[in-house]
Amino acid sequence: MPTGAHGQVPGAGALLAILRDGQARTRGELAELTGLSRSTVSQRLDGLMDHRWVVAGEGAISSGGRPATVFAFNGGARVVLSADLGATHARLAVLDLGLTVLAERAVEMPVDQGPERTLGCVVDTFHELLAATGRDPVQVCGVGVGLPGPVEHASGRPANPPIMPGWDGFAVPEWLGARLGAPVLVDNDVNIMALGEHWAARPEVDHLIFIKMGTGIGCGIITGRRLHRGAQGAAGDVGHVRVPASDAPCRCGNTGCLEAVAGGASMAAALRAAGVEARGGRDVVALMRAGDLRATRLVRQAGREVGAVMAAIVNFFNPSVIVIGGDLAEAGEQVLAGVRETIYSRSLPLATQHLSIRVSELGDRAGVIGAAVMVVEHVLSPETIDRIVTK
Template sequence: MRTPRSTTSPATGGDVFALIRAGQATTRTEIGTLTGLSRTAVAARVTSLQASGLVVEREEGVSTGGRPPVKLSFHVQAGVVLSAAIGRSRTQLAICDLAGDVIVAEDVEQEIGTSPAELMPVIAQRLIALRESLGETAGRTVGIGISLPGTVDTERGCSLNSPMMSGWDGVPLQPFLADVTDAPVFVDNDANVMVLAERRGERRDFADMLLIKASTGLGAGLVSGGVLQRGALGAAGEIGHTKTAAAQGVVCRCGDVGCIEAVAGGWALVRNLQEQGREVTHIRDVITLALAGDAEARRMIRESGRQIGEVLSGAINLLNPEVVIVGGDMAQAYDTFVAGLRETLYGNAIAVATQQLQILPWTHGELSGVVGSATMALDHVLSVPAVDQLLAGAPRP
């Protein structure tokens, strides 16, 4: 959690809001204790936050004489954030409150290979319709969060390198959403936003976390020291195209040879079952078979976990996370997948790195992408600098 900046620089309204949003301060007295601000200064900042709609003050408990006790809280209904998790064949949309919780959601199916010029106008129309379905209760739109598979240029708001999304690289997405809202648009990698979704609630205290997204493709999201790590070019976590002996000579959909995704990704499992004459078209079909007890589907999912564990063990040695989160479509067959993952991850990683390592399923299930995209946007628009600008009446970043 963010703490006040220093004793020589008084805590701002944004600093005070950060304490209230995190639940670290619920009264004016607590704010004064944590920030060192005078009662007058605390009152001024709280009043400003109340006027912005971000903070509400409610009477709680029974008065024993004098003014009843009051509590300050983050007003999560003060607005909404729009969210879109764009995939190869399906896009998930949602309207979330300012805590990042989903209010309403829907899926949009699209043909594989659909271009941004074809899909983005549909996304814009559906987001408008979803927001309008809430009526006046929606409040103002504070931002839009979008996730994409592959490497993302977060500054330009576009795909940088995605073998899955042909025709999307280098195409900024914000212009397609100009008619939806004038609020800022933020774009990031799908696994990155999913790991942000996990850093909420009871998992907030995990400062070193690695999320593996095992779906049609493979990716990872990494939080180290409490900070999301994107890498120099945004390519941190692109484990799907790590070379492995198990894929020697096997052509990957990226055009290279020997990638782990070519033998352990969802699309590879679909390919293998199709070669056996099975009628499957997506990894979700394989999961359905496995959950129904199909021995071959279960074997393939466990083997996928085993092969991914071999690659992941090196990351465990390098990064020493507290927890590995398993997400993506294969998380629906969690027990089967993790049985294979544990076998090689614990077998290949050094003992000290796995001594206290936890492996857990994703918290938000299939909503992880939209919850994470909303969380990513909210981390920007509700940051200390952004709130300070809002309170000062300055343009939003």
């Protein structure tokens, strides 16, 4: 009998993993793919159908004249709730297990009003979105949340988030779980955006770096198709890498940080110093679009500064894709040209020959899609499925 990755017999979760490609298959086909006997396949399919992860239907006419029963992933059986919270705005969605968005809403929701008010508003919005889709709350199998600050991975709690007063150590998963009746996964915004872009960039991207260029600058890192969080969960924090030949003061207390020369806040400050009204990165991009040359030069230069830091990281990490997201990514080709210019001139040819550098495909939906990816990968993992489907 062929065996699984660890030389062990495939369980119900392994069957479901096969069917998640959306193709319906007969018992015989599944037996052939897994090496399991047809009776074991039947038993596992029964367990998966009891939990409505799989549905049976009529397939093509077989040679004997009778149509064979085929089994398909039931991506519509359950739903996932997903929320991407920013400093002032949030995007929430209800998705099915195939990551089709069933309902979605962008709302004003300042995160500085504290966790209970903000998350109360999240719960209310989820209920409204569920009602709009006609789904029942019992169909919710998981909740994903992205927060604009550091999150302790094991507990899902914010850890000293600079722009989230009152959130430090708040038990987000427990608070939301008690109100929504489903497991809750929490991560920081850059990590979930990386997950969303990695999902969108299918198939087969092993090593992807997502750079968020907004008020701050940070990376989400995917390697071997998983998030790389690092030893303290601090990986990706490139906003405070020292840029040569700059002594611009940074909000972190140091000088010459990447964020202090290429962050949205610093660019807006530079424009204000020149007498132009600008509050943040979005305003800088709007001015650039309106033809303001100072704003255009700033955007291009910010791309170059980010590119100079990433050039070293490309040599070190050898990614296959770099995705630029965040407010500044809205500047499109201008920012991309700056990033590409420096990476191609300073990184090794071997590391850049097949490197794709592009702006986010999902735009401001990367976070809400990525938080749902995080939940679906957890809920449908073979480990979780085997635990649930005991039959």
